[in-house]
C-alpha cells in the first residue's frame with residue numbers, strides 16, 4: 001500500500017503526517033472505512049451497509065472489509 005487509507009498521507013512521511021502518525025490511522029481503520037484509496041489516493045465513495053461498509057475507488061473498484 002502506498003497511501004494511508006484514512007488520511008491519504010504516505011507511509012514514508014513524504015506527504016501528509018509523519019509515519020508514526022499512521023499508527024493511529026491504522027487503529028481507526030479497524031473501526032471505520034478508509035477515505036482514500038491506498039493504491040492511488042483517490043477519494044473513495046464510502047457507503048455504510050448493514051454488514052459494515054464498502055468503499056469504491058473509481059479506478060480500483062470496490063473495497064470491502
Ligand SMILES: [Zn+2]
Nearest residue numbers: 004007022025
Ligand atoms: Zn494516516
Ligand SMILES: [Zn+2]
Nearest residue numbers: 037040057060
Ligand atoms: Zn484507487
